[in-house]
Amino acid sequence: MQGTFDTTLEFAQRKDREDELEKFRSRFYFPRKPAAPSEDAIYFCGNSLGLQPKDVESAIRQELKDWQDLGVGGYMQAQNPWLTYQEPFRKPLSRLTGALEEELTVMNALTVNLHLLLLSFYHPDTARYKIIMEAGAFPSDQYAVESQVKWHGFSPEDAIIEVSPREGEKLLREEDILSAIDKHRDNLALVLFGGINYYTGQLFDIAAITTAAHKAGAFAGFDLAHVVGNVPLQLHDSDVDFAVWCSYKYLNGGPGAVGGAYVHERYAHNRDHIRLGGWWGNEEATRFKMEKGFIPKPTASGWNLSTNQVFNMTALKASLRLFDEAGMERLRAKSMELTNYLSFLLQQLPNLRFDIITPIDPAKRGAQLSLYFKEQGKAIHQKMIEAGIIVDYREPGVIRVAPAPLYNSFEDVHRFYHILALFQ
Ligand SMILES: *Cc1c(COP(=O)(O)O)cnc(C)c1O
Numbered sequence: 001m002q003g004t005f006d007t008t009l010e011f012a013q014r015k016d017r018e019d020e021l022e023k024f025r026s027r028f029y030f031p032r033k034p035a036a037p038s039e040d041a042i043y044f045c046g047n048s049l050g051l052q053p054k055d056v057e058s059a060i061r062q063e064l065k066d067w068q069d070l071g072v073g074g075y076m077q078a079q080n081p082w083l084t085y086q087e088p089f090r091k092p093l094s095r096l097t098g099a100l101e102e103e104l105t106v107m108n109a110l111t112v113n114l115h116l117l118l119l120s121f122y123h124p125d126t127a128r129y130k131i132i133m134e135a136g137a138f139p140s141d142q143y144a145v146e147s148q149v150k151w152h153g154f155s156p157e158d159a160i161i162e163v164s165p166r167e168g169e170k171l172l173r174e175e176d177i178l179s180a181i182d183k184h185r186d187n188l189a190l191v192l193f194g195g196i197n198y199y200t201g202q203l204f205d206i207a208a209i210t211t212a213a214h215k216a217g218a219f220a221g222f223d224l225a226h227v228v229g230n231v232p233l234q235l236h237d238s239d240v241d242f243a244v245w246c247s248y249k250y251l252n253g254g255p256g257a258v259g260g261a262y263v264h265e266r267y268a269h270n271r272d273h274i275r276l277g278g279w280w281g282n283e284e285a286t287r288f289k290m291e292k293g294f295i296p297k298p299t300a301s302g303w304n305l306s307t308n309q310v311f312n313m314t315a316l317k318a319s320l321r322l323f324d325e326a327g328m329e330r331l332r333a334k335s336m337e338l339t340n341y342l343s344f345l346l347q348q349l350p351n352l353r354f355d356i357i358t359p360i361d362p363a364k365r366g367a368q369l370s371l372y373f374k375e376q377g378k379a380i381h382q383k384m385i386e387a388g389i390i391v392d393y394r395e396p397g398v399i400r401v402a403p404a405p406l407y408n409s410f411e412d413v414h415r416f417y418h419i420l421a422l423f424q
Helices: 009-018 022-027 056-077 087-097 110-121 139-151 174-183 206-215 314-326 328-346 377-386 410-421
Strands: 036-040 104-107 130-134 160-163 188-194 219-223 242-245 259-263 369-372 392-394 398-401
Touching (some): 009 328, 009 410, 022 314, 056 314, 087 314, 110 219, 110 242, 110 259, 130 139, 130 174, 139 188, 188 206, 328 369, 377 392, 377 398
Parallel strands (some): 130 160, 219 242
Antiparallel strands (some): 104 259, 369 398
16 A cells, blocks of 8 residues: 555645545534634544534425424425425435435434344344444444343343453454354344454454354344444445444444444335334325324334434434435445545654554454554544544544544544644
8 A cells, every 4th residue: 555645735635626525524514623713624533423514504494484384284385294204314314324215214323222132133032142242332323232232131141241352452353243143143132243442443354253153043234323324334235133323423323323223124114013003104085084003103213212313313314415416336446445544644644653553454344444553542642633634533542543544634644643643
């Protein structure tokens, strides 16, 4: 890789001129540098909260106007009828996730959806009750699994198997994940993995984990918070049973935006598959008869519970249009190049002591690189913030740097490098 990049600003500017996605940058608002309010900050935090597309404001205005003009009539007559507001999300999401449209829905938020789908896919008995997850999974996932295990009367110490990196290593080895699944095959109920680990940035082999889980007689579920909108997925072809994600990271849906969920069609089509019911998951034809008897829709929307939270969904709708225009394959190609370039420039910095713990192989990561500082990580993060670089810090010792290909440029990466090169 090193031969293909150089450290000059001209190189970065040439890459931007050649980039057919460069025009999308101007369709986002950038925060400003605190010390120089006329300058855009360097924003590499799209893995935590994506930036606001400029179209969001008019999309929200439209809903406000329809509410003003139509009141309750907006459920049927709004430009985007609120009754079925979740439906148009399926098509763009199917292109990002490789799922069939009927396997997808939007509702609630990530952790809520994880609990709902655990209730559909984790039915432990004394023979099969174990859950395999990655050690160091996102805390909310750990809390969700721990509390579900207890809910069913099992003990987390016994029921939860964590796969850890080997002594002295930071990443999980694929073969260790697969052998743990095989080892516990007699008692295994579920394999629940993050698609990309939020701390290390490691991308897991979703298809291989799913195949191994199924071979062991267990379900395979994934938390794709760091994957959707970052790395293309083939959820249906990978035969994944269920998945959940949030929409405020790479998807730019705004703080607390509606979450997403995928349920494989063999369950989505099965009205008898067990779940918690609510009227928004019920067939529309009978929903307003107000009668007894829950008849779920024969799609992933059969897991919806409550009236669409329209204002929580609108920004995502506007953002997904940009993903459709840009195309996930082109975004991923740019993302690999951008993060490879970042990795190259970081390795030219003689004065900062850190390890890039994220896999070097771009096929095993998304946009994010995790820089591990044995010491001073927090202080260096503070210096970055003061210099107008927006990245985040995660204990212990990691600064996460994630250029988002929809709005970040090669020049952003160069500016970042240039500022770090001045740090002592
Ligand atoms: C961001 C993130 C979450 C957040 O969950 P919410 O319910 O949206 O607050 C959960 N899991 C992972 C892996 C995440 O990265």
